[in-house]
Amino acid sequence: xxxxxxxxxxxxxxxxxxxxxxxxxxxxxxxxxxxxxxxxxxxxxxxxxxxxxxxxxxxxxxxxxxxxxxxxxxxxxxxxxxxxxxxxxxxxxxxxxxxxxxxxxxxxxxxxxxxxxxxxxxxxxxxxxxxxxxxxxxxxxxxxxxxxxxxxxxxxxxxxxxxxxxxxxxxxxxxxxxxxxxxxxxxxxxxxxxxxxxxxxxxxxxxxxxxxxxxxxxxxxxxxxxxxxxxxxxxxxxxxxxxxxxxxxxxxxxxxxxxxxxxxxxxxxxxxxxxxxxxxxxxxxxxxxxxxxxxxxxxxxxxxxxxxxxxxxxxxxxxxxxxxxxxxxxxxxxxxxxxxxxxxxxxxxxxxxxxxxxxxxx
Amino acid sequence: xxxxxxxxxxxxxxxxxxxxxxxxxxxxxxxxxxxxxxxxxxxxxxxxxxxxxxxxxxxxxxxxxxxxxxxxxxxxxxxxxxxxxxxxxxxxxxxxxxxxxxxxxxxxxxxxxxxxxxxxxxxxxxxxxxxxxxxxxxxxxxxxxxxxxxxxxxxxxxxxxxxxxxxxxxxxxxxxxxxxxxxxxxxxxxxxxxxxxxxxxxxxxxxxxxxxxxxxxxxxxxxxxxxxxxxxxxxxxxxxxxxxxxxxxxxxxxxxxxxxxxxxxxxxxxxxxxxxxxxxxxxxxxxxxx
Numbered sequence: 001x002x003x004x005x006x007x008x009x010x011x012x013x014x015x016x017x018x019x020x021x022x023x024x025x026x027x028x029x030x031x032x033x034x035x036x037x038x039x040x041x042x043x044x045x046x047x048x049x050x051x052x053x054x055x056x057x058x059x060x061x062x063x064x065x066x067x068x069x070x071x072x073x074x075x076x077x078x079x080x081x082x083x084x085x086x087x088x089x090x091x092x093x094x095x096x097x098x099x100x101x102x103x104x105x106x107x108x109x110x111x112x113x114x115x116x117x118x119x120x121x122x123x124x125x126x127x128x129x130x131x132x133x134x135x136x137x138x139x140x141x142x143x144x145x146x147x148x149x150x151x152x153x154x155x156x157x158x159x160x161x162x163x164x165x166x167x168x169x170x171x172x173x174x175x176x177x178x179x180x181x182x183x184x185x186x187x188x189x190x191x192x193x194x195x196x197x198x199x200x201x202x203x204x205x206x207x208x209x210x211x212x213x214x215x216x217x218x219x220x221x222x223x224x225x226x227x228x229x230x231x232x233x234x235x236x237x238x239x240x241x242x243x244x245x246x247x248x249x250x251x252x253x254x255x256x257x258x259x260x261x262x263x264x265x266x267x268x269x270x271x272x273x274x275x276x277x278x279x280x281x282x283x284x285x286x287x288x289x290x291x292x293x294x295x296x297x298x299x300x301x302x303x304x305x306x307x308x309x310x311x312x313x314x315x316x317x318x319x320x321x322x323x324x325x326x327x328x329x330x331x332x333x334x335x336x337x338x339x340x341x342x343x344x345x346x347x348x349x350x351x352x353x354x355x356x357x358x359x360x361x362x
Numbered sequence: 363x364x365x366x367x368x369x370x371x372x373x374x375x376x377x378x379x380x381x382x383x384x385x386x387x388x389x390x391x392x393x394x395x396x397x398x399x400x401x402x403x404x405x406x407x408x409x410x411x412x413x414x415x416x417x418x419x420x421x422x423x424x425x426x427x428x429x430x431x432x433x434x435x436x437x438x439x440x441x442x443x444x445x446x447x448x449x450x451x452x453x454x455x456x457x458x459x460x461x462x463x464x465x466x467x468x469x470x471x472x473x474x475x476x477x478x479x480x481x482x483x484x485x486x487x488x489x490x491x492x493x494x495x496x497x498x499x500x501x502x503x504x505x506x507x508x509x510x511x512x513x514x515x516x517x518x519x520x521x522x523x524x525x526x527x528x529x530x531x532x533x534x535x536x537x538x539x540x541x542x543x544x545x546x547x548x549x550x551x552x553x554x555x556x557x558x559x560x561x562x563x564x565x566x567x568x569x570x571x572x573x574x575x576x577x578x579x580x581x582x583x584x585x586x587x588x589x590x591x592x593x594x595x596x597x598x599x600x601x602x603x604x605x606x607x608x609x610x611x612x613x614x615x616x617x618x619x620x621x622x623x624x625x626x627x628x629x630x631x632x633x634x635x636x637x638x639x640x641x642x643x644x645x646x647x648x649x650x651x652x
Contacts, residue, residue: 008437008438009436080403082402083401083402179401182572185499185500186500312498316499322407325407325408325409325411329408332409332431333432333437333438334432336432336433336549336550337533339611339613340550341531344529347527351525
C-alpha cells in the first residue's frame with residue numbers, strides 16, 4: 001500500500017492529539033505532577049537544567065513531563081524557551097569558595113580544611129533493586145550535622161602555595177557568549193567550557209573516558225568535587241553595589257593532572273575544570289577531563305590526534321539539541337533528492353551495462 | 363489568529379536586526395557564508411530553523427507567504443512552518459507562486475518564474491560545499507578566502523574518471539560571480555539553472571551551522587563543470603501523468619504492490635494550475651476516458 005506524505009495538516013493535528021493521549025497514559029493511574037518530578041526525579045531535572053542552560057527546577061520538571069521523560073527533548077523545550085527571555089544583565093562571577101556544600105570530596109588528600117562530606121551519593125550503595133520503593137516511599141529522616149561555617153578554600157589552592165600546580169590567575173576578560181555570537185574557532189578556554197557545560201552528558205562522558213583509556217591521556221585525579229548552593233550576585237546600577245538575586249545549586253570539579261613538563265612549561269600539576277548546574281557530578285568530572293585534554297596547545301603538549309584533544313570535533317558535536325535535530329531530520333521527506341539519485345544510479349547502471357556488453361562482444 | 367504572547371514573527375526585534383545585518387552582508391558579498399548567532403527555535407534543527415529565522419527577519423505584516431517542501435505546499439513540514447507564521451505573524455498565506463511575496467522552500471525552486479518583487483528563502487542543512495571534502499570549518503574557511511577550490515575540481519574529475527560523469531545529482535556546487543563556490547542547498551541539479559540571473563532575491567539560512575548567504579537579483583551563478591563534460595540539468599524522462607508537463611521536475615510515486623509507478627510534478631502549485639488551465643496527463647486522460 002502506498003501512503004502519501006501529503007495532506008499533512010489533519011495528520012499533524014491528529015498526531016498531536018494522539019501524543020497528548022499517550023503522554024497521559026492510563027487515565028486510571030494518578031497524573032504525575034510537576035512538583036513530584038521536581039522533588040523526586042531531581043537528577044533528571046538537574047540534567048535538563050545543565051544542558052538546557054537555564055536554572056529553573058520547575059520549568060525543567062514541566063519540560064520532563066511534557067517530553068514524556070525524554071531528557072533531550074526536555075532540554076530542547078528549555079532551550080527554545082530560554083532563547084526568548086530578555087537579558088537584563090550579567091551576574092558577578094559566583095564564589096564557589098563560599099558554597100553551602102552538601103557534598104565535598106577530594107581524591108588527592110585524605111583530609112583537608114573543611115573536611116570531606118559524602119553527601120547524598122550513590123557511590124557506596126549496593127546496586128540491588130529496593131523493592132520497598134515499589135511499595136511505599138516513606139523513609140526515616142537522615143541524621144544531620146551542623147554546616148561548616150564560613151568559606152571553604154579550594155584544595156588546589158594548597159598545592160598552589162608550593163608552586164606544584166599551575167597558577168590559575170584571575171582573569172576578568174568578559175567571556176564570549178555562544179548563545180549570542182556564532183562559535184568561531186579557535187575558541188578560548190571560556191568559550192570551550194561554556195560549550196562543554198551545556199553539551200550532552202553522554203558525549204562528554206565518552207570523550208572523557210576515551211582520554212582515560214589512552215586517547216589523549218592526561219592522568220587525572222579528582223582534586224576536589226564540591227556540590228552545593230551558591231549565591232548569585234548582580235550589580236544594580238541604581239544601587240551602585242551588588243546584591244544577591246538568588247541561589248543556584250552547582251557542581252564544581254577540579255582535577256589535578258600529572259604533567260612532566262614540555263618545551264614551554266616546567267614539570268608541575270595542571271588543572272582541568274568542570275562546573276555544572278545542579279548535582280550533576282558525572283558531567284562535571286567528565287567536563288574537567290575534556291577541558292584538560294583540550295588545553296594541549298597552551299601547555300605545549302603534542303596533538304596526538306585524539307578526539308578529546310580536537311577542539312573543533314568536540315565543540316561542533318557536543319550539543320545534543322543540534323545533534324538530535326540533524327540526525328532525526330533525515331526522516332523528513334527527501335524524495336526530490338532521492339529522485340535525482342535514482343536518475344543518476346539508473347544512468348550509471350545503464351552505462352556500466354553497455355560497457356560490459358561491449359567488452360563481452362569484443 | 364495571531365499569538366500575542368510573542369513578538370511579530372516570533373523573534374524579538376534585536377535578534378531580527380542581527381539577522382538582517384547578516385543578510386545585508388550576505389547580499390553585499392554574494393555566495394559568502396556569513397556567520398550569525400542562530401537562535402534556538404521552537405522546531406528542531408534540521409527542520410528549517412535557518413530558513414525560518416531568515417523568513418522571520420524579512421517578513422512584514424503586508425507579506426503573502428508561501429511555504430514548500432519538496433516542491434509541495436501540503437507536505438507535513440511545509441504545513442507546520444506555514445502554520446507557525448500564521449500563528450506568530452498573522453500574515454496572509456498562499457499556495458500560488460505568482461501571488462507570494464516571500465517563499466520559503468526546502469529542496470526545490472518553484473517552476474513558475476520568480477519576479478523582482480519576491481524573496482526566495484532556502485532551508486540549508488550543510489552550507490559548506492567543501493564539507494565532504496574537508497570536514498574542518500577552520501580549513502574550509504581558509505580555502506574560501508584563498509579561493510582554493512582545486513579539491514572540488516579534483517572531486518568532480520574523479521567522478522568522471524570513475525563513473526563517466528559527475529556523480530552529484532543534488533546540492534550541486536555552483537560558482538557565484540566568479541568568486542565563491544556555494545552550496546545551493548539540496549535542490550536537484552535540475553533547478554540549478556534557475557539560480558542564475560534570477561530577478562528575485564535569494565536568501566539561504568543554515569540554523570544549526572549558523573550561516574546565512576545570499577544571491578542578490580540577477581547574480582551570475584554557474585554550475586561547476588568541465589568544457590568536455592558540460593553541466594546537465596536532468597529529470598526523469600517522462601511527462602507529468604497528471605498535467606502532461608514535459609519541462610517540470612517529477613516525483614516518482616509507487617502506486618501499487620506490483621511496483622507500478624506514476625510520475626507527477628513535484629511542484630504541486632504548478633501542476634494544479636496547469637490542470638485548471640485544461641492540460642491533462644496520461645492518468646487524467648485515462649480517468650476521463652473511463
